[in-house]
Amino acid sequence: MQWTTDVAIVGGGVIGCSIAYRLAKLGVKSSVFERDLFGGGASGATAGVIGPVWHVDPSMDAISTLGLRSLEIFKTLSSELKAAGVDPQFQQNGILKVATTPEQMKLLQDGLAWQGELGLDVQWLDRQEVVEKEPDIHPDILGGVFSPQEGSIHGQQYLNSLIHASALMGATFHERVEVIGLERQGDSIIGVKTNNDIVHAGHTVITAGPWTRNTDQWLGNSIPVRPVKGQRLLLKLQGFLPKTPVNNFLGYAIPQMDGNVLIASTREEELFDQNITAVGIRELLGKAESIFPCLKSATFVGGRAGVRPGSPDGIPIMGPIPGYNQLSVASGHDQIGVMLSTGSAELMADFIVSGKKTNLEAFDPSRFL
Template structure:
C-alpha cells in the first residue's frame, strides 16, 4: 500500500530504513519481542536484490570458514530456517522453503580436486556432506551433462523464494503489530547533537527511539545519512527463469559457473551474474547469454526450455565481503545492518536475531566481528 495514503502516525518505537529481506527480518524479530517497528521502503518490498536472489541457503559454498563469525552466522541461519519457514507459513504466507540439499558438480579434474579439498573441512561439520561419484549423481539427476566426474551433496542446505520470504515476513510481522510503508523514501536522519532521533521522508518525519539502516546499496549513498561515509558499494546481479514441462531437479544444482534452482511453480531459476560497482537494474543480453549457457552446461536438455523472464537487483557490498552490523561510532540511537552482498537471504535469520537483540539490549559485543569500526583498524605490519 502507498505510504502517502496511510501516513497517520509519525512516532515509532523503531524505524527500519529499507524493506528488503534484512529490514523485514529485523522487524519480524522485534515484533516477536513486542517492539513495534515501522519499516520504510523507497519502492516495493523485496523489489531489490531480495526479490532477485537465487534464494540458495548454502553457507558451506558461500562463506569462508576462516572467518569464524560470518561462517557461524551462516550455520546459525541454516539452523533457524526450517522453524522460521514453518512460522511464516502458519501465519499465512508460505515462503516456499525447500529443504532438499544442494548438489555441486565437477566437470574437470581441477574442479574435482577443489571439491575434495573443501570436503575435508565440510565433512567435519556433522552436516552429512559427502562425495558422490558420477553414477551416483546420475541416479539423483539423470539429466546432468556429459563429462560429469563427480560432486558433493550437502543434504542440510536448501533454497527459498526470496520474494515470497519478504512477503511472508511483512505479513507475519504486520499481524504482530509492525507497520510497513512502501513508496516512502527516507531522505535523511533527524539528529539532536550526537543522537539520531528519527528520519525524514518526502512527506514528513518519524520520531523514534532507534533507527536501523538496512537500505541495501542505498545505505552507501554519500551524505544521505551521517557526515561519515558508510562503506557500502553496489553489486548488480541478474538471474533468469526457464521452464521445461516435466523437467525439475530434485534440489539446487551448482556448477562452477552458476546454479539451476527448482521453483515451487515448476520453473527453473538460473543464477547469477555479478557486476561490481554497477547501480542499475537493466536486464542485459549478455547476462541472459551467460545464464542460458550455465543452464545448458549443467543440463543439456534445457536447450529447448522456454524463457519465462529475467530480473536484476543491486546487492550491498562491503570492502571485505563481510556484513556490517551494529552501532555507528560517535552516534546514539542508530545502527546499521547491511553489506550482506549475495548472502543476504542466506544470512537473514541470524542477522535479524543479532540486530534485534542489539536494539533491545544495546550490547554491541555479539556484533563486534561485524562492526564498521574494523575498517578503521591500522593495517598489520
C-alpha cells in the same frame, strides 16, 4: 505530520524486513520505510539459495558461523511464516555441487574434509551417484558433493511472508516512502524525516542495501557499500525439473515450486541499474546449458535483476555507527543476504533491545568508519 515508533528501519529488503520480524517476536514495534516497492530490488530478484555449508571456510569464520545459525533458524521460521498466512516456499531438498575438472574435484574434496570436522552432513558422490540423483546432468561431470540439510526459498514470497507475519504482530510497512534525513538531538538520532512525515524512534537502523552509502549526506562519512548487480532467469522445460538445486562452479539451476527452473546468476560490479540485458541473458543461458544441456530447448519464462550491497572485505557491516547514539546499520551482505538474513536479524534485534554487541564484533562498522 509527526508520529512515533519504537524502531525506524530505513530500507525494506530482506534484511530490514527480517529485523522487523525478529523485533516483533521480541515485542518491539518497528516501522519499515521502502522508497520503492517491497521486493523491487535484490531481495525480490534473489536466487534464494540457503547454502551456508558452501560458505563454511576457516578464513571466513564469522560468515560460516552466521550462515549455519541462519540455516537452523530457517528450519523453524518457514513453518512459523506459513502458519501466519503466507508460504515463503522454503524447500529443504539439499544442494548438489558438482565438478567438471580435476581442480574442482580437489576443491570439493578439500572442503569436504573441514566440513566433516564441523559435523556437517555432507556426502561425497562419484559420477554414477551424481547421475542417479540427476539423470539429465551434463555428461562432463566427474563427481560432486551433496548437502541434504540445505535448500532454497522463493525471494518474493519470503519477503511477503515476513511482512505479513510482522504486521500481524504490530510492525508497520511504508511503501514508496523515502527517508530523506535523520532527526538529531546532539549525538543521538531520535528518528527519521520522510518525504511525508517526521517519525520519532527510539532507535534507527539503516538497511538500505547498496544505497546505504548514500547516507554520507546525513552522517558526514560514507559507509563503504558498493553496488553489485545480479541477473537471473526463469526457464521451463516440459517434463523436466531438477530434484535439488545444482551448482557447477559457474552458476545454479534451482527447481521452483511452480515447475520453472531458476538460473543464477551474473555478477556485475559497480552497476546500479536493474535492467535485464542481452549479455546477461546469454551468460545465464550458457550457465543453464553447462549444468543441464536439455535446458537449451527450454522456454524462456522471464528474468529479474537486482543490485546487491557488497562490502570491502566481503563481510557484512552490522552494528552501531560510531559517533552516534541510537543508530545502527545492517548492510553489505552481497549475494548471500537471504541466506544470512535470519541470523543477521537475530544479532541486530538482540543488539537493539539489549544494547550489547554480542557476536557482532566481526561485523562492526568501526572497522571502516
